[in-house]
Amino acid sequence: MSGTVTEVWVAASAGHDIVRAEAIVMLRLDETGRLTAQLRDDAKVSVTLLEGSSGARPPDDFHRQLIRAVAELADSSGGQLVRARHEGGVWHWISEPL
Secondary structure, rough: OOOOOOOOOEEEHHOOEEEEEEEEEEEEOOOOOOOEEEEOOOOOEEEEEEEOOOOOOOOOOOHHHHHHHHHOOOOOOOEEEEEEEEOEEEEEEEEOOO
């Protein structure tokens, strides 16, 4: 990994899995708030980024917010990790350097 190339990673399943953002080809947010990402491979593997629930459901555009966050971080330097956080009744994506 080069220090001049930004690598953005997305934490999945409460941080137990981490997926390289550039490997994601499709995001799906269902009615329960479950967010899944389909990865770029022949097997069309899907990874759950956020478990759904009947409680504090993320906003309807939460998958779009992830795309925006990744695009903004692509212009930064070094590796970045993006993860979902629910605080004070609000869902948002946060980033941190690797």
